[in-house]
Amino acid sequence: MKGLLERLEFLKNSDSITEKAYTICRKTIQKFVSENEADQYRMLIIHLAMALTRIERKQELIPPPTDIMMGVYRSPKMEEARGRVAWINQLLNNSLPEEEKEFLYLHFVNVLSA
Template sequence: MKGLLERLELLKNSDSITETAYAICRKTIQKFVSENEADQYTMLITHLAMALTRIEREQELLPPPTDIMMEVYQSPKMEEARGRVGWIEKLLNQNLPEEEKEFLYLHFVNVLSA
């Protein structure tokens, strides 16, 4: 987990992500990531940090491919993925744009299925 937190720190210190993104990602790691799962969560946490930064900086958002999302929506892990994204939205006190929710569903389904 140390490597995951160090990665976040590097992104924050290089101004690649915002303070808000950094704080939300740290809380997400504390809530959902165990020490032995940290490597599996690297892509998810990096995407979350960048997504929150794109939203805060009002940058363009693009959705994942539809065919991939059709698979994700059929996953038995989808309900838990929705719950985790909902938890992040509560932390933010706002709804995420659908494009970013879909990417987070994709990443959560992947780590929950591993």
């Protein structure tokens, strides 16, 4: 877990992610990531940090491929993934764009299925 938190700190200090993205990612780690799962969550947390930064900086958002998402939506882990994304969405003042929700569903389904 230490490595994941250090990576976030590095991204924040290098201005690659915003303070808000950093804070939400730390809260997400505290809520969902156990010490022995940190490596599995690395891609999800980094994607979340970058996605929240793109949203804040009003950068272009690109959705994941439709064929990949079809499989994600059929996953038995999708309901739990939706709940986790909804929790993250509540931390924001604005709603997550659908493109970013889909990427987070993808990442959560992958982590929860591992």
